Amino acid sequence: MKSFTIFLALMITMGSCNAQKTGKTGKALKVTVFKGHTATVNSYIFSNGKSQIVMDVLRSSEEAKQLAQQIKAAGLPLTHILITHGHPDHYIGMDILHKAFPDAKIVVASPEIKNDIKNFSLWMESVGWLDGEVNLKPKSDKNPDGFDYDNAISVLSDDQLKLNGGGILELKTKYDPAEAEHLTTVYSKDLNALFTSDFCYNKVHLWLGTGVDHVHIQNWKNQLAALKTKYAKTNPVIYPGHGDTSDISLFTTVTKYIENFERVTAGAKTKKEAMEAMKKLYPDWKQDDFLLLYSVDYHIKE
Numbered sequence: 001m002k003s004f005t006i007f008l009a010l011m012i013t014m015g016s017c018n019a020q021k022t023g024k025t026g027k028a029l030k031v032t033v034f035k036g037h038t039a040t041v042n043s044y045i046f047s048n049g050k051s052q053i054v055m056d057v058l059r060s061s062e063e064a065k066q067l068a069q070q071i072k073a074a075g076l077p078l079t080h081i082l083i084t085h086g087h088p089d090h091y092i093g094m095d096i097l098h099k100a101f102p103d104a105k106i107v108v109a110s111p112e113i114k115n116d117i118k119n120f121s122l123w124m125e126s127v128g129w130l131d132g133e134v135n136l137k138p139k140s141d142k143n144p145d146g147f148d149y150d151n152a153i154s155v156l157s158d159d160q161l162k163l164n165g166g167g168i169l170e171l172k173t174k175y176d177p178a179e180a181e182h183l184t185t186v187y188s189k190d191l192n193a194l195f196t197s198d199f200c201y202n203k204v205h206l207w208l209g210t211g212v213d214h215v216h217i218q219n220w221k222n223q224l225a226a227l228k229t230k231y232a233k234t235n236p237v238i239y240p241g242h243g244d245t246s247d248i249s250l251f252t253t254v255t256k257y258i259e260n261f262e263r264v265t266a267g268a269k270t271k272k273e274a275m276e277a278m279k280k281l282y283p284d285w286k287q288d289d290f291l292l293l294y295s296v297d298y299h300i301k302e
C-alpha cells in the first residue's frame, strides 16, 4: 500500500512537471504544406494551436482562395503573411490573403525584398502580365484602387518572427544574389526544419531564367555548399520553395542539377537540343514547359 502511494505521488509529480513544461513553451509547433499547382510552388502554414503564420502565398489568386479556406478551417487567427522573396509565384496570392485576414500583417524580412516585390509587379504590369491578376496592379494616380505595395507590406525590424502563443521562426536574409536578388530562409528549432525557399527545388526544374546569370549561379552553388556544411550535424527536414519535402541530401541534388544545366547549356547548339538533354537527365521533374523552357531560353543565344 505504501509503495503504491509513493508510486501515485511520483506519477502526479511527473504529470505536473510535464504540464509545466507545456505551459512554458506553449503547444508544439506544427507545419502544414499547401502544395500549389501553378509552378508547383509551396505555401507553409505554421501553427502552435493558438495562432498561425503563413509563408508564401502561391502564383494565382484562385489557388490562394483555397489556401485561405484551409487557414480559416483551422479556426485560429492568422497573424502574419511572410513573403520570402520578390518572385510572383510566392506573392501573387497576397491580395486574397489580405482580404480574407485583414488583421494579418504582410511582412518581409528586409527592405530590399519589399522593393523587389514592388519592382517585379511594376515590370509585370508594363508587359501585361498582371492583366489576369488586376488586384495586384500597383496603386498609382491612374489606378487608385490598385494594390498599395508601400503601405500594405511591412519590413520586420527583427530577424525572428514569433508566433502568438509560443514558437519562433528564425529568418535569414544575408545571402549573395542567387535564384533571386534577395531571399529569406526560415529555420525552426522546434521543428528542426529549414525552409530554404528557392535555394532548393525538389523534382521541379529550377528557375535559371532572366536575372540568374553566371555570377548568380556561382553564388547559388556556394550557398548550397555552405548550407550542406552548416546543417550536416543537426540534419533538419528540408522544406523547399518548390516540390516535395526532403532531407539535407537535397543540397547535393540541387547542386548537381545546376552543374548539369551549366554543362548542357554550354555545349548545346540549339535551345531544343538543351531542352531534350535536360529532360533526358530529369525525366520526372516538373515544369519543363515553363521553368526549364525560360531557363534554357535565357542561357542559349541562337
Ligand SMILES: [Zn+2]
Residues within 6 Å of the ligand: 041, 087, 089, 090, 198, 241, 242
Ligand atoms: Zn519560386
